[in-house]
Structures are given as C-alpha cells and as structure tokens.
Amino acid sequence: MSTAHAPTSGPVRVEVSGLSKSFGAVAAVSDLGFTVEPASVTGFLGPNGAGKTTTLRMLLGLVRPDAGSATFDGVPYAALPQPVRTVGAVLETAFHPARSGRDHLRVYCRGAGLPVSRADEVLAQVGLADAGRRRAGGYSLGMRQRLALATALLGDPAVLVLDEPANGLDPEGIQWLRGFLRHLAHDQGRTVLVSSHLLSEVEQTVDRVVIVGGGRLVREASMADLRSGADGAGTVLVRSPEAVRLAEVLRTGGAQVDLDGDALTVSGRTTAEIGSRAFAAGVELHELRSHTSGLEEIYFQLTAGREQYAATVPTEEAAR
Ligand SMILES: Nc1ncnc2c1ncn2[C@@H]1O[C@H](COP(=O)(O)OP(=O)(O)O)[C@@H](O)[C@H]1O
Ligand SMILES: [Mg+2]
Numbered sequence: 001m002s003t004a005h006a007p008t009s010g011p012v013r014v015e016v017s018g019l020s021k022s023f024g025a026v027a028a029v030s031d032l033g034f035t036v037e038p039a040s041v042t043g044f045l046g047p048n049g050a051g052k053t054t055t056l057r058m059l060l061g062l063v064r065p066d067a068g069s070a071t072f073d074g075v076p077y078a079a080l081p082q083p084v085r086t087v088g089a090v091l092e093t094a095f096h097p098a099r100s101g102r103d104h105l106r107v108y109c110r111g112a113g114l115p116v117s118r119a120d121e122v123l124a125q126v127g128l129a130d131a132g133r134r135r136a137g138g139y140s141l142g143m144r145q146r147l148a149l150a151t152a153l154l155g156d157p158a159v160l161v162l163d164e165p166a167n168g169l170d171p172e173g174i175q176w177l178r179g180f181l182r183h184l185a186h187d188q189g190r191t192v193l194v195s196s197h198l199l200s201e202v203e204q205t206v207d208r209v210v211i212v213g214g215g216r217l218v219r220e221a222s223m224a225d226l227r228s229g230a231d232g233a234g235t236v237l238v239r240s241p242e243a244v245r246l247a248e249v250l251r252t253g254g255a256q257v258d259l260d261g262d263a264l265t266v267s268g269r270t271t272a273e274i275g276s277r278a279f280a281a282g283v284e285l286h287e288l289r290s291h292t293s294g295l296e297e298i299y300f301q302l303t304a305g306r307e308q309y310a311a312t313v314p315t316e317e318a319a320r
Helices: 052-059 101-112 117-125 141-153 171-187 223-228 243-252 271-281 292-319
Strands: 014-023 026-036 040-045 067-072 087-090 159-163 191-196 208-213 216-222 235-239 256-260 263-267 287-290
Touching: 014 052, 026 052, 026 067, 026 208, 026 216, 040 052, 040 171, 052 067, 052 159, 052 191, 087 141, 101 117, 101 141, 117 141, 141 159, 141 171, 159 171, 171 191, 208 223, 216 223, 235 243, 235 271, 243 256, 243 263, 243 271, 271 287
Parallel strands: 040 191, 040 208, 087 159, 159 191
Antiparallel strands: 014 026, 014 067, 208 216, 235 263, 235 287, 256 263
16 A cells, blocks of 8 residues: 555545436436545445436536536536546446556556556555556456556546445455545545445445435435434444333433333434433433444435335325
8 A cells, every 4th residue: 555645636525416317217316415525435325226326427527417516626527627637436447358457557647648657656556566467357356446446546636436346346355445445535635435335335434425315315424423323313222220211211302212121222312312311310321332233224224215205205296
C-alpha cells in the first residue's frame, strides 16, 4: 500500500439532486438525492434492479438523466476541465486478454494524456507490481478487479466511483479491498462511493450508507447514527437486574421492548435515551449497547418497506 498522499485536485464533494431516469415504462431512478463526502467511504446499497448502476452511469455522464443533476463540487461530469483527475470509476471490467496489465494501463495513460509512469505507480498501489507484466487474460477475477481499480486511480482522482467491486472476490480479496478503500478515504482524503447489493460486503468498510429501493432513496445515514439507533431504525440491547420494571418504564415512554430474562431488546430509542430514562427511574443497568448486526435487518426492512410504500402510492392517490 502506498504512503499517505492527498489527491492533486484536493477534496471534492459529490451532490446528487432530483435525479430521474426511465427506460420506456421502467422508472430506473426516481427523484434521487444524496451527497457523498470527502475522506469517507459511502456505501451505495440496494437489491439488484434498485437503480444503482443507472445512477452511477448518470454521475459519470454515460447516461443522460431525464431530470435532476449530479455534480462534483458543483460541476457536472461533462463540464469538468480534467475529468480523469477528478473522478476515477470502475463500472464494467473488460481488458484486452493478450495485453499485460501494465500495457493496458499505459495505453490508457496515453489516451487520457497522463504520464505513462503512472502505470507502474498504480500497479504498486493495488499490489500488482509483480503480475503487471503478465497477460491480463490469465489474471484471476481478484487480479482483474485490482487492475480495474488501478485504472480508476491513474489520474490520481479525488473521487472514486466503484460499481460492485467486491463481486466475485474471495474473502481474502474482499478483506484487501476493505482496507484499500478505507486507506484511500481516511488516509488520503478521497471521496469513495462504492455500490453493492450485499450489505454484508460493505458493512464493515463504509462510514455512511445511501440505501435505494425501486429507484428511490430509502435511507441516507452515517453508520454511527445507524449503530447508535439515532435514526430510530436500530435496536439496543440492555441488561438489568430490574428488567421487568425497566421494560415498563420504556414502554410507557413509547419504546418497543422485547423482554427475555434480565435482557431487553429495545427498538426506536438510542442508547443515550435509554440510559437517561433508566437513570431517571433509578433502575440499575448492567449492560447497554447498540446491536450493530441489526443493520442487516434495517437494510432488508427499509428496502422491502419502500417497495411496499411505492406500491401503495397510486391507491392513496386514487382514494383522494
Ligand atoms: N439500458 C437499459 N434499458 C432498459 N432498462 C434498463 C437499462 N438499464 C437499466 N435498466 C433497468 O433499470 C432498473 C435499474 O437497473 P440498474 O440501475 O442496473 O440497477 P442495479 O444496478 O441497482 O442492479 C432495472 O429494472 C433495469 O432492468
Ligand atoms: Mg448494478
């Protein structure tokens, strides 16, 4: 891995606003808005068909939106003076199989007006220094993903957009990708947007999530907020020798509580709110923690819930 090094162009914020795109009768993306901050990894999550790839393609000027905008520090992709220095992307991965990884990168450098010396620099960054001179056709899937990432890094971009980069990687590859993306964001200050249809793939990597379902925004939140239950979607585990009384206190306050012996699972309240209620009621606590693995449940519920909501909209309108 390379040493800490900030991108030449400085930090760049991505802003998506009112973005919509239909393909015939299919509304792939509807009025979608979110932001992607520098120095953090943002997970772009949603099941297959949720509109992730279409959104990323609009971000990169590859698909023309029906409405809305996607900008990099206020500038749309097509108007960027040096796009390869601002945004690097991994969408589909296709390489000339007879060409070495290094030659692939050097050809790309010439096309993009970058010094060919960048090829060896990025190969080293993604751990392909040794394999760089071998035919890309003989690369494993993991090596091809690394080469794609190296291509995205050629212009030393402030923003990295990666569409399902963990697809087909073995656990070791995923582990490497996690560390690498966090390094690019946290140590180098880059803006990293990474899509996945599998929450488990990105859960341990990302600082923020943007969840989409049926082309619409379902939730935009920081992992810290999701984990603390601050957005009302997580659960909190509590243990107390006075569990029954605490359950009563919390239920009176409107929280949903499951009681099992001395353990309570509380929905809709943060750890801070529960601690403060317990303190006010003079209830002793032995444990108070947010239940992080509940994010999977959140992802599932939010996505399913949104689809359900979308399906009920015409009915509600018809009833008016
Ligand atoms: N070029 C296209 N022509 C027609 N339909 C498309 C096209 N691209 C995407 N779609 C449709 O748009 C929806 C969103 O697709 P996509 O953006 O690929 O979702 P995701 O990447 O989240 O799986 C899907 O219903 C898909 O079939
Ligand atoms: Mg996709």
